[in-house]
Amino acid sequence: MERAMKAIGENPGRGSSKGVHKAERLIYETRLLTAKFFGAEDTAKVIFTPGCTYSLNMALRGFLKKGDHVISTGRMHNALARTLYDKRLGVNLSTIEWDGKTPMTTEIFKIKMTGNTRAIVVNHASNVDGLLFPLREIGKIARELGLILIVDAAQTAGLVAIDMKRDNIGMLCVSGHKGLMGPSGIGLLILAPSIDINPLVSGGTGSFSDEMEMPKSYPDRLEAGTPNIIGIAGLNAGISFLQKIGLRKIFEHEKTLCNEAVKGVEKLPGVEIFRQKSASRRMPLFSFTIKGCDPADIGNYLEESFGIASRVGLHCAPHSHKEIGTFPLGLVRISPGYFNKKSEIKLFVKAVTEFIKEQKS
Amino acid sequence: MRAEDFFHAEDVKFRPILKPRKIGSACRMALKFKEDDLDAAKKAVETGKLELLAFYRRDDLHWIKIDQD
Numbered sequence: 001m002e003r004a005m006k007a008i009g010e011n012p013g014r015g016s017s018k019g020v021h022k023a024e025r026l027i028y029e030t031r032l033l034t035a036k037f038f039g040a041e042d043t044a045k046v047i048f049t050p051g052c053t054y055s056l057n058m059a060l061r062g063f064l065k066k067g068d069h070v071i072s073t074g075r076m077h078n079a080l081a082r083t084l085y086d087k088r089l090g091v092n093l094s095t096i097e098w099d100g101k102t103p104m105t106t107e108i109f110k111i112k113m114t115g116n117t118r119a120i121v122v123n124h125a126s127n128v129d130g131l132l133f134p135l136r137e138i139g140k141i142a143r144e145l146g147l148i149l150i151v152d153a154a155q156t157a158g159l160v161a162i163d164m165k166r167d168n169i170g171m172l173c174v175s176g177h178k179g180l181m182g183p184s185g186i187g188l189l190i191l192a193p194s195i196d197i198n199p200l201v202s203g204g205t206g207s208f209s210d211e212m213e214m215p216k217s218y219p220d221r222l223e224a225g226t227p228n229i230i231g232i233a234g235l236n237a238g239i240s241f242l243q244k245i246g247l248r249k250i251f252e253h254e255k256t257l258c259n260e261a262v263k264g265v266e267k268l269p270g271v272e273i274f275r276q277k278s279a280s281r282r283m284p285l286f287s288f289t290i291k292g293c294d295p296a297d298i299g300n301y302l303e304e305s306f307g308i309a310s311r312v313g314l315h316c317a318p319h320s321h322k323e324i325g326t327f328p329l330g331l332v333r334i335s336p337g338y339f340n341k342k343s344e345i346k347l348f349v350k351a352v353t354e355f356i357k358e359q360k361s
Numbered sequence: 362m363r364a365e366d367f368f369h370a371e372d373v374k375f376r377p378i379l380k381p382r383k384i385g386s387a388c389r390m391a392l393k394f395k396e397d398d399l400d401a402a403k404k405a406v407e408t409g410k411l412e413l414l415a416f417y418r419r420d421d422l423h424w425i426k427i428d429q430d
Contacts, residue, residue, distance in 0.1 A: 292422070296379040304376075312379050313388040328386030 004233035013206030039163030045191040052154040053079040055173035055189035062197030066090035125155040128320040130283035139168030181238035186231030254284035257336035264349030285335035306351040367409035
């Protein structure tokens, strides 16, 4: 990113100088890299956005119209939920409940369908208890029912292999700053070749400037304004790093740390763990609380006394908390990263132990 | 952030903490300070026209709302 900041000072698509060419080359190569990483068939439909929330808004507002019906799950993040509940969008929503164990069948979705159902919209994984939805199965179901599958992969991109063609994903929404190890302020919206959506934002694209409508061709159609070149450089570096290390290695490391953390605290008095029981259906994160305690007190103590950062509250996912029975107090979420060490997990276990001791005294 | 600036201006020593969940489910931040500085904190709120939820006093495991007058 620093190299890009120093070497690229010109706006891509707005000239023919060496600097412009450098910017365009970086952006083009990152599109190619990303398309390969996610099994996207059309590089031109790899769209850079300010983040996953923005990508979801572009996808939903660009594809759906008033009166349409969509099916989602009870584990929506607010990026999905608030958009789908927005009266200005005017869509009707049904949700399915899934326990993480029962086989995902067509019937689960079919009974929710109406004559106006156009899409299945899912969080690939819950950011509260890590429940991992079976994307491939849902993709098959969407194909069978003639519905478009829109995926919020904020929690899974970079940890779980996603292949748009294999999984029949119509629109994939991704954060750059989580599993993809890029900076904040960059995300992706990737469309399947057959998908065409209306732009959310209008503006200059450096192309067809004499026309007053946004271009029909991609990516220009969905990329108005100056791109976040530094963010794209960071995304490129992040994905390259993942390819070098391997998703499986990263996932296994985080899973090991997560399991050790859970093992260290689950038997402590009053501790209640919230994560999927089935190991094959969960991401490497968990949430917890301690009976009688305010989750904010736990989070404050972890940070103030041990320098441990956690996320406390509803995690922008009130529906998830309602589904697992922890609304409105919420929980403390722990999600180890690739760069966390076992010694830090031991510190976490010590911190929770000390907190409980202090509460008793 | 604004609240921090106005608290600094009134020389109130504080620490940003997570808002206690038992006060309400809305996710917000809170500023923890000593009760001796309550008057200065109230002045900071008034001067800065800060959007205050309330002042609370800790009583063991409970939070008691303080009258703002």
